[in-house]
Structures are given as structure tokens and as C-alpha cells.
Amino acid sequence: MPERLSGILPSVLSVLLALAVCWGLIALTLAPDTAANAYLQMLWGGIGNWPSYLEGAAATVLTRPLGESGMKAALLTLTGLSVAVAFKVGLFNIGAQGQMILGALAAALVGAHLSLPAVLHVPAALLAAALAGAAWAGLAALLKLYRGVHEVISTIMLNWVAVSLVDNWLVIGPLRGVAEGGQSITGTAEIQATAALPRLLGDVSRLNLGFLLALFLAVAVWVWLQRTRSGFETRAVGLGAEAARTAGIPVARRTGLAMALAGALAGLAGAVLVLGTERRYPGTLGAPYGFDGIAIALIGNNHPLGAAVAALFFGVLRAGGTRMQLLGVHQTFPELIQGLALLFVAGRMVWLALLRRRTAATPAPANAAPPTEAPRA
Amino acid sequence: MLEVLHALLFSTLDAAPALVFAALGAVLSERAGVVSVGVEGMMRVGAFCAAVAALVMPTPLAILMGMLAGAALAAIHGFLTIRWRSDQVVSGIALNLVALAGGTFLLESLYGPNGTPPIQQLSRWDVPGLSSVPVLGALSGHSAATYLALALPFAFQFLLARTPLGLRLRAVGDKPHAVATLGLSVAGLRWGAVLGGGLLAGLGGAVLSTAVLDRFEQHTPAGLGFMALAAMVFGRWTPVGAFLAALFFAFGNALRIGLVSSAPGLLELIPQGMLLALPYVLTLTLLTLQGQRSSAPAALGTPYEQESR
Numbered sequence: 001m002p003e004r005l006s007g008i009l010p011s012v013l014s015v016l017l018a019l020a021v022c023w024g025l026i027a028l029t030l031a032p033d034t035a036a037n038a039y040l041q042m043l044w045g046g047i048g049n050w051p052s053y054l055e056g057a058a059a060t061v062l063t064r065p066l067g068e069s070g071m072k073a074a075l076l077t078l079t080g081l082s083v084a085v086a087f088k089v090g091l092f093n094i095g096a097q098g099q100m101i102l103g104a105l106a107a108a109l110v111g112a113h114l115s116l117p118a119v120l121h122v123p124a125a126l127l128a129a130a131l132a133g134a135a136w137a138g139l140a141a142l143l144k145l146y147r148g149v150h151e152v153i154s155t156i157m158l159n160w161v162a163v164s165l166v167d168n169w170l171v172i173g174p175l176r177g178v179a180e181g182g183q184s185i186t187g188t189a190e191i192q193a194t195a196a197l198p199r200l201l202g203d204v205s206r207l208n209l210g211f212l213l214a215l216f217l218a219v220a221v222w223v224w225l226q227r228t229r230s231g232f233e234t235r236a237v238g239l240g241a242e243a244a245r246t247a248g249i250p251v252a253r254r255t256g257l258a259m260a261l262a263g264a265l266a267g268l269a270g271a272v273l274v275l276g277t278e279r280r281y282p283g284t285l286g287a288p289y290g291f292d293g294i295a296i297a298l299i300g301n302n303h304p305l306g307a308a309v310a311a312l313f314f315g316v317l318r319a320g321g322t323r324m325q326l327l328g329v330h331q332t333f334p335e336l337i338q339g340l341a342l343l344f345v346a347g348r349m350v351w352l353a354l355l356r357r358r359t360a361a362t363p364a365p366a367n368a369a370p371p372t373e374a375p376r377a
Numbered sequence: 378m379l380e381v382l383h384a385l386l387f388s389t390l391d392a393a394p395a396l397v398f399a400a401l402g403a404v405l406s407e408r409a410g411v412v413s414v415g416v417e418g419m420m421r422v423g424a425f426c427a428a429v430a431a432l433v434m435p436t437p438l439a440i441l442m443g444m445l446a447g448a449a450l451a452a453i454h455g456f457l458t459i460r461w462r463s464d465q466v467v468s469g470i471a472l473n474l475v476a477l478a479g480g481t482f483l484l485e486s487l488y489g490p491n492g493t494p495p496i497q498q499l500s501r502w503d504v505p506g507l508s509s510v511p512v513l514g515a516l517s518g519h520s521a522a523t524y525l526a527l528a529l530p531f532a533f534q535f536l537l538a539r540t541p542l543g544l545r546l547r548a549v550g551d552k553p554h555a556v557a558t559l560g561l562s563v564a565g566l567r568w569g570a571v572l573g574g575g576l577l578a579g580l581g582g583a584v585l586s587t588a589v590l591d592r593f594e595q596h597t598p599a600g601l602g603f604m605a606l607a608a609m610v611f612g613r614w615t616p617v618g619a620f621l622a623a624l625f626f627a628f629g630n631a632l633r634i635g636l637v638s639s640a641p642g643l644l645e646l647i648p649q650g651m652l653l654a655l656p657y658v659l660t661l662t663l664l665t666l667q668g669q670r671s672s673a674p675a676a677l678g679t680p681y682e683q684e685s686r
Contacts, residue, residue, distance in 0.1 A: 025482070029482075029486050029487065094470070143661070143665060147664070147665050147667075149661075149664045149665065149668070150673070152412070153606070154664065156414070157607060157657040157658075157660050157661045158657075159603075160600065160603060160604075160607075161654045161658055161661070164653035165654050166650075168648075168653050169648040169649065169650025173650070291470065291474060294467070295471070295474060298467060328486055329482070330482050330485040330486065332478050332481050333482055335477070336478035336479050336482055338474065338478075339471060339473075339474030339475040339478050339479070340475055342470070342471040343453070343471035345467075345471075346463045346464065346468045349463060350457075
């Protein structure tokens with residue numbers, strides 16, 4: 001089996017299996033024909049209701065769902081990239097959630113309290129978010145490099161520190177916004193119009209510049225990893241730190257910078273959420289996008305473009321989830337599909353063993369176990 | 378003053394068992410070398426199954442169902458990480474995500490958004506003669522779960538430190554090849570530890586919905602599994618250490634809730650969010666100070682391969 005195929009096939013099969021299992025779950029707990037109906041609603045809610053458009057409905061039946069999908073996909077792409085970049089250097093970034101919270105808060109503050117022309121305001125808010133996320137991730141990297149603290153434990157702890165300090169104190173306390181009438185509101189003050197990410201299609205959907213930013217960054221990260229010296233060195237560290245050190249690669253610097261980049265990407269996810277749709281730091285982020293990033297990165301086989309594809313797919317499902325609500329299926333149902341897909345992807349070895357048995361008739365190559373870039377936790 | 382202390386101790390002991398059991402489960406699994414990030418998911422599944430089972434059967438039996446549910450999730454973890462040597466953190470995170478979304482789906486489609494109907498709570502026991510003693514009286518009037526949580530850590534510590542089985546469990550987490558050299562099964566020992574950890578985490582969740590609350594709520598256990606991990610790290614991967622850390626965190630929580638209701642003025646000075654962050658900040662600080670001398674099992678997170686050295 002070609003190496004590229006053995007990278008992609010387990011992910012595709014896992015997603016299909018997850019879709020099938022979840023179908024069965026709805027059929028068992030609700031009613032058999034509800035399952036088909038719910039999946040159809042999810043599809044129309046994600047890619048737009050094409051049947052009714054072809055029957056003459058307004059174009060908004062397409063643009064609104066597609067906008068929601070693009071918005072969700074942008075967030076998932078960014079957190080997925082964050083986790084994937086950390087994997088490449090051999091670290092498991094469970095802290096994307098905390099880094100995203102810090103990024104969202106930084107973007108909300110810069111967006112609300114600085115007065116700048118739009119050409120400067122948006123980049124300033126994005127930069128602040130990236131720096132905040134990078135700082136939060138950098139903390140974990142420093143602990144790892146200088147004190148040997150395992151990043152899985154430290155990023156889990158940093159997540160909860162971020163949730164406690166931001167959601168349970170700053171946003172409901174010192175940084176709470178005040179509405180025009182004088183009564184306080186949920187979340188921070190609204191950002192100024194100059195800091196909002198421009199909508200791509202005007203008022204017909206919430207699709208905004210964040211979507212293009214996420215896709216651009218996916219390509220940029222891929223080019224960086226594949227085509228530049230520092231990207232190559234980063235991957236070398238991830239494949240074997242000792243060998244990389246022997247080859248003269250500055251292991252500590254590559255590790256620290258990759259983790260900071262991971263944090264910056266997660267921070268940007270927070271900025272896209274705040275500047276693109278929420279317009280303020282809401283009471284909570286609404287969904288565990290940071291943990292979703294782990295699923296997206298691994299379903300995308302730790303490849304930046306793979307993560308983007310996985311994010312687009314699950315962005316469509318997640319946006320469609322709200323339509324399933326009409327049939328008594330909770331709107332977080334697509335998250336279950338995503339979680340199961342991750343679980344099945346975790347069994348990559350099982351898939352490869354099954355696939356190898358299928359192809360056993362043909363002469364097997366000498367190195368039967370294909371090199372996987374699984375992280376060393 | 379004594380009354381305040383009494384009330385604080387009472388609510389600490391009332392709420393602590395869930396955290397203690399989950400932390401012990403994490404210790405058991407990790408001492409055998411298998412990372413247990415999935416403890417939150419196992420708690421959630423245990424809490425859900427116990428709450429649903431308690432609607433149709435006596436509560437103690439329902440708790441057993443919760444434990445089995447936790448072990449079932451742990452079995453998936455074991456299948457992926459021991460049998461197929463998958464990444465232990467990935468598997469744990471996946472189980473958390475599945476338990477989170479799956480629990481919400483089942484709860485909403487079976488019972489609606491307000492959680493399961495209320496169930497019969499675990500009965501409370503009075504220790505004769507103790508309830509009238511000041512402060513110590515806080516030990517009386519809890520459910521069986523509390524008394525089990527007070528005894529189990531010491532039994533577990535004895536097992537781990539003083540028995541052949543305990544030595545093997547520790548060895549399989551520190552140097553699995555040595556265990557294999559003695560002709561013992563690395564996979565078998567790890568399976569036992571992972572399933573036992575699942576039973577304990579499931580028990581923690583079950584206790585949460587049958588003794589602390591009286592139902593399964595949408596957000597149960599709301600991060601308690603991660604706090605159990607913090608207690609495990611804080612207790613240096615020992616049962617009694619994790620138990621003391623869990624008690625300490627539970628006491629901090631009781632203090633915080635007590636402050637909210639009795640002295641809101643104090644919370645103006647020390648915001649609740651800071652108090653909530655405290656267990657995690659303390660754990661991070663401890664790890665920073667310990668540095669490389671951290672007491673984590675040496676082979677933690679490394680899948681066992683016979684040929685590797």
C-alpha cells in the first residue's frame with residue numbers, strides 16, 4: 001500500500017464508521033427514519049438547502065448555512081493547526097483551549113479599547129491575540145524545556161487556570177462590559193466597528209475574512225514545514241530530538257518556537273471568534289474548540305492541509321447540527337461524530353492491520369509497518 | 378467559630394468522595410504506566426449510567442452499574458493502548474469527547490434538558506455517639522461513599538507498597554521489561570490496572586450523581602476528572618498523597634462555596650475565579666519546583682514493545 005494512501009485511508013474510514021455508528025444511535029434511541037431525516041437536515045444546514053434553492057427560494061438558503069460552516073471551519077482549522085504544529089515538534093498541545101481563551105480576550109480588549117483606522121485595528125487585534133496565545137503556550141514550553149514538566153499535564157492545568165481566571169473572574173468582574181443604557185451585559189464591551197473582520201458576502205451570511213485567514217495559514221504552515229530550513233529542523237526534532245541535537249539543530253529553540261506558534265494559532269482562533277462573529281468576549285467560548293482541534297489535527301493525520309480538510313468537513317457538520325435540533329437531536333450531535341471519528345483514528349494500527357490483511361495476497365513490502373508521525377506523549 | 382469549622386468539614390467530606398475515587402483510579406492506571414486523561418469521560422459515563430439505573434433499581438446496585446460503565450470505557454482505552462499500542466493521550470482525549478457529546482445526546486433525547494428525574498440518594502449513616510462531639514461530629518451523617526473514600530486510599534497504599542502484586546504494578550509502570558523478564562505478563566498487569574482505574578473513575582462519577590447530587594446534569598462532572606488528575610500529580614502518584622490532595626481541593630471548594638453564601642464581601646477582595654484557579658496553579662507550582670525529580674512513573678505513556686529497550 002502506498003505510504004500516502006496509508007496515511008489518508010484510516011482517517012476516511014474512521015469518519016465513515018463514525019457517521020454509521022451515530023446513524024445507528026439515532027435510529028435506536030429515537031426512530032429509524034429520524035436518522036435519515038436528521039442527517040439530511042445536517043447536510044442542508046451545512047452546505048445550504050439546494051433542493052429549495054432550485055425550486056426558487058432566495059439565495060440566502062445557501063449563503064447563510066455556508067457562512068456558518070465557513071465560520072466554524074475557520075475556528076476548527078486554526079485550533080487544528082495549533083495542535084498539528086505542536087505534534088510536528090513532538091509535543092502534545094492539549095492547551096489550545098486555554099490559548100484560545102487568552103487570544104479571544106486579548107482581541108476583545110484591543111478591539112474595544114484602542115481607536116485605530118480599520119487597516120491597522122484588525123491587524124493590531126489579531127497580533128495581540130496571537131501574542132497572548134503564544135505567551136500562554138510558551139509558559140508550557142518553558143516548563144518543559146527548563147523544568148522537565150510534561151506538556152500534557154501543564155497544558156491541562158493551564159487550560160483550567162485560563163477558564164477560571166477569564167470566564168469566572170475577569171469577564172464577569174473587572175472587564176465586564178456596560179451597555180448603552182448603563183446596565184451591565186454578559187461578556188466584555190463590544191469591539192469597535194473598525195476592529196471587526198470584514199464580512200465576505202455582506203449581510204447575507206456571517207462568512208468573514210477569518211475563513212480566508214485560516215485557509216491561508218494552513219497553506220503557510222504547510223509550506224513552512226515542507227520548504228524551509230527551520231520547518232525541516234522542527235520536523236527533525238519531532239522525529240527524534242537526540243538525533244536532531246547531534247546534527248546540530250538547536251532543539252530547545254525549535255521546540256520553544258513551535259510551541260509558541262501553536263499558541264499563536266490557537267490565539268488567532270479566539271480572535272476570529274471575537275472579531276468575526278461574537279463582537280465581544282462572550283460569557284464563555286461556547287464550544288470546546290481547543291479540544292476539537294485535537295480531533296481535527298489527528299483526523300487530518302497531523303498534516304496542515306489534512307487538518308484544513310477535516311475542519312471543512314466537520315465545520316459543515318457542526319453548522320448543520322443546529323438544524324437537527326428540530327428533530328429532537330441535540331445540536332452538539334456532530335461533536336459526537338467527531339469524537340468517535342477521533343477514537344477510531346486512534347485505532348489507526350487496527351485499520352492498517354485490517355488493510356494489510358486485505359492486500360496480503362500481493363507481495364508485501366519489506367517494511368510492513370509504515371512510518372507514522374504519531375506524537376510521543 | 379467551631380460551628381463554621383464543623384459545617385466546612387461536613388461539606389468537604391460530603392463532596393470529596395467523587396474526587397478521591399477518580400484520583401485513586403488515575404493513580405492505579407498511571408502507576409502501571411498507562412496515562413489516564415480519560416478519567417473525566419469515565420466519570421461522566423459512570424455518573425450517567427448510575428443515574429439512569431437508579432431510576433429502576435436500588436441505588437447501591439445502580440452505583441455498581443456506573444462502575445461497570447466506567448470500566449467499559451476503560452476497556453476501549455485498554456484495547457487501543459495496550460493491545461494496539463495507540464497513543465494513550467489521544468485515546469483518553471477521544472473518550473472524553475465521546476462521553477461529553479454522547480452524554481448530552483442521550484440525556485436530551487431521553488429526558489430533556491433538565492437532567493434525569495431525581496433519584497433516591499444513597500442513605501446516610503450516623504456514627505453513634507459521634508454526632509454530639511464538636512467538630513469531630515462532622516464525621517457523622519455521611520453516605521457509605523464517604524467512609525469508603527476515607528478507608529480505601531490506605532488499603533490501596535498498603536497494596537501498592539507492601540504486597541507482591543503492588544510491586545509488580547509499580548514495576549510495570551517503571552520498567553516493564555524487567556517485569557517481562559520475570560515471566561510476568563506486562564499486558565495482563567496493565568489491563569488489570571486500566572480496568573481497575575475505570576471501575577474507580579466510574580465509582581467517582583456514580584457517587585457524584587447518587588450521593589452528592591440526586592440526578593445526572595448536563596455538565597456532570599464539569600472538570601472534576603481533570604481536578605482528579607491534578608490531585609494525582611499533587612499527591613506524587615501515591616494513593617494517600619492523591620487522597621490528601623483531593624481532600625485539600627475539596628476543602629478549598631467547600632470554603633469557596635461557603636464564602637459565596639456567608640461572606641460575599643470577602644469575595645470582592647479575592648475573586649472566585651482566583652480561588653477556582655488555585656488547585657491548578659498549586660499543581661503547576663509544585664511541578665515547577667520538583668522539576669526533573671518529578672515522581673511520575675518512568676515508563677508512563679510508553680507503549681510496551683517486547684523488542685524495544
